[in-house]
Amino acid sequence: MTRNDAPKPDSGGPGYPAFPRPTWEGRSRPADQTAAPPYTPDLDDRTPAPPPKPVPRKPRPHKPRPKHDEPRREESTRQGPSFLRRWAKRAALALVAVLATVELIAILLVFVTPPRTMFMATDSAPGPIVQQNVSIDHISRYMISSAIVHEDGQLGTRSAPFDYGEFMDRIEARLRGNKDPAGSSIPQQVTKNIFFNRSQNSVKKGVEALFSIPFGYTISDKRMMEIYLNIAQFGPNLYGVCAASWYYFGVPPWNINEYQAAQLAGTLPLGEEVRRAPGGGIDLSENAFWLVPISVNRAAEWFVPEITREMGGWEGVVATIDIHEPASAFADRQGERNACSTMPQGVADRLAAEGNPQS
Known part of the structure; x- marks a missing residue:
């Protein structure tokens, strides 16, 4: 078979299906087979469908550009x-x-004893506050020793304002609802009396301990004891050892004896409940608040004397806070106002109001 004898694609020869040839009946054959198809108005004049409207997006809040050309961080990091x-x-x-x-404030207290504290301001007892400052030089060493032994025996030997181990034990006991195994140290009590009211809660105890840290490291132990004995409560509206010694015993603070000092130390945890006996002294009768006789007798009869003896007597106790001489060594200065050698007018007025005028 020659090349000319080969079947054509549209001839229906062997292996090729027959395809009809296009016809041009009724119209002329286009000169060019590649020409565009004829114009059809019914298809080409239609208006195109409008494009779909975009879905509106929620506008993002404006965020300022980072300052100093800082690189932007991811959203999760910023939020x-x-x-x-x-x-x-x-x-x-x-x-x-x-x-x-x-x-x-701690630095100021190194030089100045506050005349009023928050504890005094929140005293609900009727009548005016009775308080007068006295120098520690004119306070009986029995009184200083008894207060240290009864309230904070580690004051002069501890390097911190309070024992941190004991403080954690107190927190644990409070969380478990148990009794407080230890009381507040003297720096903590000073902080409490100056800054806080009489409410009792764990948060206040924590803040009180926090505030006592700068107090304990700034104020010396001797000065801390002087502040404490001038602002501690010894009865309703009665503050400071100057007013207490004259009110209960009719003597200046430098003349308190050993037994009287131990009794006053026993009143410190119960200052709001203590009352004066009609003839003088602390009321320990059946009319007194029931805890007062227990605390005062416990302190005066065995606790304070026993612990004082174990610490080397009052001389050994006060030596821990750098006191090495008795109050009598300053007898030549007892005429000064800060010696409290005469009864404060507030004490005299109170005794007169109670029917116990002093001659």
């Missing part, structure tokens, strides 16, 4: 951790400011 860091920084700055203020 979460940065918020916590910001508030943590503010809380830290607030705590530093508060502690700095407490430190400034």
